[in-house]
Amino acid sequence: MSVTCPALFIAAPASGQGKTTITAALARMLVRQGKRVQVFKCGPDYLDPQILSQASKQGVEQLDLWMAGEDYCQQMLFDAALQSDLILIEGVMGMFDGEPSSADLAARFNIPMIIIMDVKGMAQTASAIATGLANFRDDINVVGLIANNCGSERHAQLIRDSLPTSLPLLASLERTPMVALPERHLGLVQAEEIIEELESRFNAGADWLERAGLEEMIKQPLLSPVEFYPVEKLKNNIIQPSLKNKTIAIARDKAFSFIYDANLRLLKQLGAQYVFFSPLNDPHLPSADALWLPGGYPELHAEKLSTNHSMKLSIQQFHQSKKPVLAECGGYLYTLETLTDLDNKQHSMLGLIQGEGAMRGKRGCQGMQTAALPEGNIRGHAHHRSRSVNTPEPIAYGIRQRHSAPGEAIYREGTLTATYLHLFFPSNPAAIAQLLCPSKEVSNASAEIGITKAKNIEEGHYVS
Structure with a gap:
C-alpha cells in the first residue's frame, strides 16, 4: 500500500544561502492558509528543527540516510504523508555535499527540489550556477530557483532571462533584515529562548514570500503528489521492551x-x-x-x-x-x-x-x-x-x-x-x-x- 502527498525539498549551493529562513517562512505561509505542513531536516542538526517546529506548529525530525538508515527515512516519510497536506524537507550544506547528500535523499524518494540561492553580487552567473546544479545529476528533479537577497526587479529580470525554460525563477526575494534568524556560535539560537521574536519573524517571512508571489508559484504542477511506501519488513521488527519499568x-x-x-x-x-x-x-x-x-x-x-x-x-x-x-x-x-x-x-x-x-x-x-x-x-x-x-x-x-x-x-x-x-x-x-x-x-x-x-x-x- 502506498500513499501520495505533495512534497518539496529545499536545497542550496552552500550553507548560508537562507534555506532555514525560507523553509520556515514557507511553512508559516502555508500554515496560515490552514494547511498541515510536516517539515523534516536533512542531516543531524538539532537547532534548525527547533526553529522549523515553531514555524510549522508540528514536530520536526531529522532524516539522514547514514545515521538513521534508509528504512527509517522511508517510514518517517510514509507516516507523514498519511496525515499531511504537504511535506517540506530542508537540505544540509550544499545540495551535493556529504555522503549521503541532500540530493541523495531527494533522489531516493523522488522528491522535487527547489534551489535557494543568495544572488547578492551576481546576476547571470546565478543562473549558470543554478543550471549547473540542476543538471549535475540525472536522478534529481529541480523544479525552480528562488533568488534570495535580490536587489531590484531589474536584477531579477537578468536572472530570469538567462535561465532555461525548464528551470523557472519561482520568486525573487527582496533584502530585508526583518526575517533573518538569530545565530550564535553553534548555529541558530534555540527556539524556546526567543519565541515572541521568532513569531514576528515567521509572519514577516510569510508576508515576504507572499509579496514575491510564491503563494501562487508553489501550486500545481510544483506540488504534484509524491508516492510514499511503508517499510514492510519493519512490521516484524518488534523492539523488545528491555527497559520496562525503568x-x-x-x-x-x-x-x-x-x-x-x-x-x-x-x-x-x-x-x-x-x-x-x-x-x-x-x-x-x-x-x-x-x-x-x-x-x-x-x-x-x-x-x-x-x-x-x-x-x-x-x-x-x-x-x-x-x-x-x-x-x-x-x-x-x-x-x-x-x-x-x-x-x-x-x-x-x-x-x-x-x-x-x-x-x-x-x-x-x-x-x-x-x-x-x-x-x-x-x-x-x-x-x-x-x-x-x-x-x-x-x-x-x-x-x-x-x-x-x-x-x-x-x-x-x-x-x-x-x-x-x-x-x-x-x-x-x-x-x-x-x-x-x-x-x-x-x-x-x-x-x-x-x-x-x-x-x-x-x-x-x-x-x-
Missing part, C-alpha cells in the same frame, strides 16, 4: 536541549518512562534508574550550573550509587572538573570524570561517527567548539564515516559513559538498552574491550 532522568533546559525526538520515542518503545529535569533550576535529581545528560549550551550558563550545589551533589551521589549515566557533548563538559566559558572564566562542574573543558572560539569539530562501544556500535555525530584536556584514557574512539583517523574519544568512569558524540538511539536499540540498563557481563567486559579498541585505533588499526 525510569530515565533527562536533563532539559536552556543549557541542555539537544535531544532527538526519535531518541525519546525509542526509549518509550523499549518500555522506559522518562522524566525531564533542569540542572540549572531544580535542587536535585528526580527518582530514576538511569541519567542522560544530552548536549546543549552549558558554556552559556556555566556560572549558574556551577553554583547549583544541591543539584551537583545529587548527580554525584547518583553516579556513586553505580547507576548508569550517559553524557553527550555539552553533558560531557558538565561531567568534567571545570569548564572555561566564552569569556575565559573558569567554573567548577560535576567532577565525575577527570579533565577540564574550554571553549575555543570559531574552531570546532563536526562530522558523522560511529561510537564503538562495548555494548555495540551506535551511530551519531559530533559538532562542538570546545576542547577537553587532562582526561583519562578513553575506552574507545568514534569511527569516522569516511576517514581512518580516530574520531571523538569515549570515556567510561564507573557507570558513566561520556563523549562529545551525540548518539542516534534508533541506530542500535539493543545497545542503548544495554547502555542504560547494563548486564554484569557487559559491565565487566567494557573496560577491557574498549581500551583494546582505543589502543588499536591509536596504533593505526581500523576497528569496527
Whole structure:
C-alpha cells in the first residue's frame, strides 16, 4: 500500500544561502492558509528543527540516510504523508555535499527540489550556477530557483532571462533584515529562548514570500503528489521492551536541549518512562534508574550550573550509587572538573570524570561517527567548539564515516559513559538498552574491550 502527498525539498549551493529562513517562512505561509505542513531536516542538526517546529506548529525530525538508515527515512516519510497536506524537507550544506547528500535523499524518494540561492553580487552567473546544479545529476528533479537577497526587479529580470525554460525563477526575494534568524556560535539560537521574536519573524517571512508571489508559484504542477511506501519488513521488527519499568532522568533546559525526538520515542518503545529535569533550576535529581545528560549550551550558563550545589551533589551521589549515566557533548563538559566559558572564566562542574573543558572560539569539530562501544556500535555525530584536556584514557574512539583517523574519544568512569558524540538511539536499540540498563557481563567486559579498541585505533588499526 502506498500513499501520495505533495512534497518539496529545499536545497542550496552552500550553507548560508537562507534555506532555514525560507523553509520556515514557507511553512508559516502555508500554515496560515490552514494547511498541515510536516517539515523534516536533512542531516543531524538539532537547532534548525527547533526553529522549523515553531514555524510549522508540528514536530520536526531529522532524516539522514547514514545515521538513521534508509528504512527509517522511508517510514518517517510514509507516516507523514498519511496525515499531511504537504511535506517540506530542508537540505544540509550544499545540495551535493556529504555522503549521503541532500540530493541523495531527494533522489531516493523522488522528491522535487527547489534551489535557494543568495544572488547578492551576481546576476547571470546565478543562473549558470543554478543550471549547473540542476543538471549535475540525472536522478534529481529541480523544479525552480528562488533568488534570495535580490536587489531590484531589474536584477531579477537578468536572472530570469538567462535561465532555461525548464528551470523557472519561482520568486525573487527582496533584502530585508526583518526575517533573518538569530545565530550564535553553534548555529541558530534555540527556539524556546526567543519565541515572541521568532513569531514576528515567521509572519514577516510569510508576508515576504507572499509579496514575491510564491503563494501562487508553489501550486500545481510544483506540488504534484509524491508516492510514499511503508517499510514492510519493519512490521516484524518488534523492539523488545528491555527497559520496562525503568525510569530515565533527562536533563532539559536552556543549557541542555539537544535531544532527538526519535531518541525519546525509542526509549518509550523499549518500555522506559522518562522524566525531564533542569540542572540549572531544580535542587536535585528526580527518582530514576538511569541519567542522560544530552548536549546543549552549558558554556552559556556555566556560572549558574556551577553554583547549583544541591543539584551537583545529587548527580554525584547518583553516579556513586553505580547507576548508569550517559553524557553527550555539552553533558560531557558538565561531567568534567571545570569548564572555561566564552569569556575565559573558569567554573567548577560535576567532577565525575577527570579533565577540564574550554571553549575555543570559531574552531570546532563536526562530522558523522560511529561510537564503538562495548555494548555495540551506535551511530551519531559530533559538532562542538570546545576542547577537553587532562582526561583519562578513553575506552574507545568514534569511527569516522569516511576517514581512518580516530574520531571523538569515549570515556567510561564507573557507570558513566561520556563523549562529545551525540548518539542516534534508533541506530542500535539493543545497545542503548544495554547502555542504560547494563548486564554484569557487559559491565565487566567494557573496560577491557574498549581500551583494546582505543589502543588499536591509536596504533593505526581500523576497528569496527
